[in-house]
Amino acid sequence: MRFLARRLAHGLVVVFGVTVLSFVFAEAAPGSLIDELRLDSRVSPETLATLRDRYGVDRSLPEKYLYWVRSVARGELGFSVAYDGPVGPILWPRVRNTLLLTVPATLLAWLIAVPVGVWAASRKGGWGDRAAAAVTTALLSVPELLIGLCLLLLAVRTGWAPTGGMVSLDFAELDAWNKVRDVGWHFFMPVSALVLATAPVLVRHVRASLLDVLHAPFIQAARASGIPEHRILFRYALRAAANPLISLLGLSIAGLLSASLVVETIMSWPGLGPLLLDAVAARDLHLVVAAVVCSTLLLTAGSLMADGLLYLADPRIRAERP
Amino acid sequence: MTRRPLLALLGIIYVGVIAAGFLTPYDPLVQNRDDAFATPTRVRFVDAQGVFHLRPFVYGSSHSPDTAYPVQFFVRGDRYRIAGVFASDLHLFGTPGPARVFLLGTDQYGRDVFSRLVHGGQISLLAGLLGAGLSLAAGVLLGTLAGFYGSWVDEAIMRVAELFLALPWLYLLLAVRMMLPLHMDPGQTVLLLIAVIALVGWARPARLVRGLVLHTKVREYVLAARSLGASDVQLMWRHVLPQLRGVTLTQAAVLVPQYTLAEVTLSFFGLGVAEPVPSWGNMLASLQRYHVLASYWWMFLPALALIPVFLLYYLLADRIHQQTAYSL
Numbered sequence: 001m002r003f004l005a006r007r008l009a010h011g012l013v014v015v016f017g018v019t020v021l022s023f024v025f026a027e028a029a030p031g032s033l034i035d036e037l038r039l040d041s042r043v044s045p046e047t048l049a050t051l052r053d054r055y056g057v058d059r060s061l062p063e064k065y066l067y068w069v070r071s072v073a074r075g076e077l078g079f080s081v082a083y084d085g086p087v088g089p090i091l092w093p094r095v096r097n098t099l100l101l102t103v104p105a106t107l108l109a110w111l112i113a114v115p116v117g118v119w120a121a122s123r124k125g126g127w128g129d130r131a132a133a134a135v136t137t138a139l140l141s142v143p144e145l146l147i148g149l150c151l152l153l154l155a156v157r158t159g160w161a162p163t164g165g166m167v168s169l170d171f172a173e174l175d176a177w178n179k180v181r182d183v184g185w186h187f188f189m190p191v192s193a194l195v196l197a198t199a200p201v202l203v204r205h206v207r208a209s210l211l212d213v214l215h216a217p218f219i220q221a222a223r224a225s226g227i228p229e230h231r232i233l234f235r236y237a238l239r240a241a242a243n244p245l246i247s248l249l250g251l252s253i254a255g256l257l258s259a260s261l262v263v264e265t266i267m268s269w270p271g272l273g274p275l276l277l278d279a280v281a282a283r284d285l286h287l288v289v290a291a292v293v294c295s296t297l298l299l300t301a302g303s304l305m306a307d308g309l310l311y312l313a314d315p316r317i318r319a320e321r322p
Numbered sequence: 323m324t325r326r327p328l329l330a331l332l333g334i335i336y337v338g339v340i341a342a343g344f345l346t347p348y349d350p351l352v353q354n355r356d357d358a359f360a361t362p363t364r365v366r367f368v369d370a371q372g373v374f375h376l377r378p379f380v381y382g383s384s385h386s387p388d389t390a391y392p393v394q395f396f397v398r399g400d401r402y403r404i405a406g407v408f409a410s411d412l413h414l415f416g417t418p419g420p421a422r423v424f425l426l427g428t429d430q431y432g433r434d435v436f437s438r439l440v441h442g443g444q445i446s447l448l449a450g451l452l453g454a455g456l457s458l459a460a461g462v463l464l465g466t467l468a469g470f471y472g473s474w475v476d477e478a479i480m481r482v483a484e485l486f487l488a489l490p491w492l493y494l495l496l497a498v499r500m501m502l503p504l505h506m507d508p509g510q511t512v513l514l515l516i517a518v519i520a521l522v523g524w525a526r527p528a529r530l531v532r533g534l535v536l537h538t539k540v541r542e543y544v545l546a547a548r549s550l551g552a553s554d555v556q557l558m559w560r561h562v563l564p565q566l567r568g569v570t571l572t573q574a575a576v577l578v579p580q581y582t583l584a585e586v587t588l589s590f591f592g593l594g595v596a597e598p599v600p601s602w603g604n605m606l607a608s609l610q611r612y613h614v615l616a617s618y619w620w621m622f623l624p625a626l627a628l629i630p631v632f633l634l635y636y637l638l639a640d641r642i643h644q645q646t647a648y649s650l
Binding site: 014015017021022026028029137138140141142143145146149150152156157254255257258261262265276277280281283291292295299 | 492494497502504583591592609612615622625
């Protein structure tokens with residue numbers, strides 16, 4: 001358990017560091033929403049002074065940071081100038097929506113990537129392997145921006161799938177079952193875009209780490225004992241190759257969150273990505289800081305989960321040998 | 323394919339976008355409001371009477387749809403500068419009189435998409451190249467210092483690097499972008515974007531380089547040089563730095579496309595290079611409206627142009643990785 005505790009402590013320190021870092025970025029940002037208001041002649045100087053005081057514009061950086069930390073402790077996560085309210089209630093539904101998108105996409109991408117990667121590795125150099133390599137290389141050179149736009153084009157032209165958003169216009173009038181179906185239908189495009197953007201990298205890694213293992217003596221021994229090939233691949237080789245792949249699971253979440261930012265914005269999915277973009281454009285500093293820290297939290301949670309899996313899968317780590 | 327043809331193809335692309343003024347027929351900023359979203363002009367050899375002409379020609383667009391205008395080569399047209407130095411008005415091809423040859427159609431203001439695409443490549447491709455160069459330089463410098471000196475230097479640099487690595491890169495990019503003003507003049511924007519990209523990207527190469535330096539600095543030949551009285555700078559420059567060649571080149575081939583995409587993504591979201599100056603990102607931004615997305619396929623071209631560039635870099639990274647891995 002010391003391994004997991006150490007990883008957890010490290011994750012917390014990193015998240016804390018990121019809050020400081022994003023505050024430094026926010027402090028260096030020129031202008032704020034209040035500066036824009038100054039140009040409006042209808043707003044009196046007294047009002048501006050009150051606003052500056054309320055949002056703490058003139059405080060020093062450490063003071064601002066402490067103020068923000070206190071507000072985090074209250075669960076408000078700072079104050080959004082653009083929405084005129086605490087950040088927390090604005091942020092949580094967006095985080096939920098991003099998770100709703102990224103978790104199924106991760107699962108689906110791995111469900112596709114593992115069998116395809118194993119299959120390609122077992123036919124190394126054959127036409128199947130080469131075809132898989134060609135397809136993954138081609139998909140890797142297509143930016144997720146284009147994947148998203150092309151799927152959207154498909155939706156607009158054919159009308160098979162909704163063109164964006166998370167729910168239909170008449171969502172409020174639907175019964176429970178149709179609500180689930182409606183959201184599920186809206187999932188289709190963004191999740192496919194994310195899977196297409198992430199699965200190729202995973203396929204290549206699964207194939208590479210499996211190939212590393214397939215030449216090991218214990219595989220030859222298993223083969224010599226007459227164990228069927230598919231059993232060797234999935235029970236013996238995949239298990240031995242699992243270690244780097246589990247680490248990759250943690251790392252792949254970073255790429256997925258970035259891809260998700262693009263896809264969410266293109267498909268107008270009300271997630272963390274569009275919120276952050278709007279906040280950057282509106283100079284809503286606390287909202288930007290909160291969204292950025294949130295993405296770090298998701299990433300750190302992902303790698304902690306990977307560490308947990310690693311702990312379960314790898315007896316060497318459980319034995320606490322350095 | 324080995325490394326050389328890949329590099330040659332990439333070289334052609336970069337030289338092409340630098341010579342954009344000559345290769346394209348029009349100024350990328352000139353608007354033809356009568357010809358908004360014009361379809362790509364058909365360049366013909368056979369006229370309405372079925373007669374074959376050796377010289378290609380086009381029919382006039384909205385002004386004179388029945389008159390044929392020859393496509394001429396090396397014609398005088400809009401003035402331009404190449405690399406900001408050589409001024410000229412000679413274009414590779416063009417048409418006389420009122421006719422326009424829009425090889426890839428026009429955008430919502432009737433600007434020639436082909437001209438904008440090649441000119442836009444200057445910003446998108448060069449921002450990626452320079453941004454990657456700068457972040458690699460910073461990464462190699464900081465990584466070498468951290469690996470070579472160890473102790474608190476190492477701790478300080480690597481702890482900060484960890485913070486940068488703990489953020490998904492697009493979120494980090496937006497956080498860093500926040501430090502710049504929203505509206506900037508285009509010349510400044512490109513330089514500042516390159517700086518932003520460098521600031522975002524130094525951490526990953528720094529960590530890789532540090533690992534390799536840790537491994538190299540205890541090798542016998544480095545120790546021998548040290549015992550002969552070589553200074554720290556000499557050791558790093560002569561003995562450690564050459565070992566980093568493989569990692570640096572592979573990283574370059576991985577990072578350049580990623581940072582090209584960074585510019586495209588930022589400009590697509592309206593946070594990068596602003597209109598009217600063309601970049602692949604802000605050209606794609608018009609696709610955010612459904613009627614453009616659904617009706618005008620040529621507006622996708624800036625995104626399609628990224629694919630061959632990415633593919634070349636991708637294959638290049640693969641080759642460099644294999645070659646340096648064997649040579650170790």
